[in-house]
Amino acid sequence: MNENAIKRRGLMLVLSSPSGAGKTTISRRLLDSEPALSMSVSATTRPPRPGEIEGRDYFFVSASAFEQMVSKGALLEHATVFKNRYGTPRAAVEQALSQGRDVMFDIDWQGTQQIAEAAREDLVSVFVLPPSVEELERRLYQRAQDSEEVVRQRMAEAAAEMSHWAEYDYVIVNNDVETSVAQVKAILAAERLKRERQIGLRRFVEELRGSGD
Numbered sequence: 001m002n003e004n005a006i007k008r009r010g011l012m013l014v015l016s017s018p019s020g021a022g023k024t025t026i027s028r029r030l031l032d033s034e035p036a037l038s039m040s041v042s043a044t045t046r047p048p049r050p051g052e053i054e055g056r057d058y059f060f061v062s063a064s065a066f067e068q069m070v071s072k073g074a075l076l077e078h079a080t081v082f083k084n085r086y087g088t089p090r091a092a093v094e095q096a097l098s099q100g101r102d103v104m105f106d107i108d109w110q111g112t113q114q115i116a117e118a119a120r121e122d123l124v125s126v127f128v129l130p131p132s133v134e135e136l137e138r139r140l141y142q143r144a145q146d147s148e149e150v151v152r153q154r155m156a157e158a159a160a161e162m163s164h165w166a167e168y169d170y171v172i173v174n175n176d177v178e179t180s181v182a183q184v185k186a187i188l189a190a191e192r193l194k195r196e197r198q199i200g201l202r203r204f205v206e207e208l209r210g211s212g213d
């Protein structure tokens with residue numbers, strides 16, 4: 001056995017931020033450069049935005065279909081955000097983790113707390129802050145996918161979302177996208193090397209010691 005064969009348990013990488021701070025942008029870039037990372041696709045009752053694709057961005061479902069998923073226990077966590085319901089389908093996550101793959105989540109603080117209660121040792125959480133309130137508002141308008149009223153509502157919610165920053169393992173300020181992506185990659189690289197995640201380590205070291213003695 002060489003060092004590449006050391007088995008590792010997958011981790012759950014959560015990115016949270018006020019709407020518009022840049023989670024989606026950062027997570028897309030990470031997926032392009034991290035082959036062992038996959039994205040958890042949430043179910044939501046929110047209507048699709050222009051350009052959003054069913055099954056890639058979200059599973060867009062009716063309120064009654066969402067309720068059925070909740071009652072069947074099919075969601076790992078779920079919450080109401082901006083009057084819409086959002087939840088993480090459980091099966092895809094469990095399958096990826098058991099195969100040693102890492103899963104990334106774009107979920108809010110309520111979902112992060114629920115995952116922390118259920119599986120703290122598998123969770124790595126990152127809070128993304130905007131560089132300023134003015135820049136956050138500029139990004140929400142620049143995305144140009146929400147109406148003025150929706151942007152105002154999201155700006156009004158931003159302070160409440162940001163009040164949860166201290167519950168996260170890591171906090172980054174998304175000023176420059178390249179820098180933010182590099183920072184999250186550094187977090188991922190270090191967390192993957194945590195001793196307790198490398199479940200094949202004991203055997204590997206035993207073999208090393210056995211052949212060395």
Ligand SMILES: Nc1nc2c(ncn2[C@@H]2O[C@H](COP(=O)(O)OP(=O)(O)O)[C@@H](O)[C@H]2O)c(=O)[nH]1
Pocket residue numbers: 016017018019020024042043046077078079081086087088106107108109110111112
């Ligand atoms: N708890 C929870 N929150 C979610 C889930 N999916 C999305 N969210 C959060 O819901 C909020 C609104 O998401 P969305 O309508 O896509 O707008 P965005 O803020 O521009 O990404 C964001 O804070 C997301 O992180 C989920 O499955 N569970």
Ligand SMILES: Nc1ncnc2c1ncn2[C@@H]1O[C@H](COP(=O)(O)OP(=O)(O)O)[C@@H](O)[C@H]1O
Pocket residue numbers: 017018019020021022023024025026139140142143174175176177
């Ligand atoms: N570091 C950055 N500098 C400038 N614009 C950014 C940066 N990160 C994201 N954006 C832009 O801000 C807008 C909101 O980003 P998005 O990733 O959709 O945020 P979120 O998923 O957190 O709601 C998008 O138009 C995106 O291109």
